[in-house]
Amino acid sequence: MYLDAALPDPGQSLFDLFGEGGVDPRSFPDMEAASAYVEKLHFDPREIQQLPKTYILCTESEFAGVTRVAQKKIAAHNIGWTYLELPTSHVPMATMPDRFYRIILGTAKK
DSSP: OEESOOOOOTTOOHHHHHHHTTOOGGGSTTOOOOHHHHSOOOOOTHHHHTSOEEEEEETTOTTHHHHHHHHHHHHHTOTTEEEEEESSOSOHHHHSHHHHHHHHHHHHHO
């Protein structure tokens, strides 16, 4: 399950995805060029291709630049994805916990 998340391709970092979304990552408080944000991820996408995947987009997220990129990737490669939207910020577990946890439990049962 991906919650309002970036979806990197092999060889991309989180900072790369911010740039792809037209956003300067340093415009966010506490978003520094730490290794967790700038390190390029290396993985074989074929290994996760057949896994069921759920993506929850938070429509009021402050990270819309990055999640918009993820949304486009899912739309282009829709196979295997369940896509949901919640009208909340990046932290639905705080703003709408009941609905969020029902989604988690429903996804776990699949």
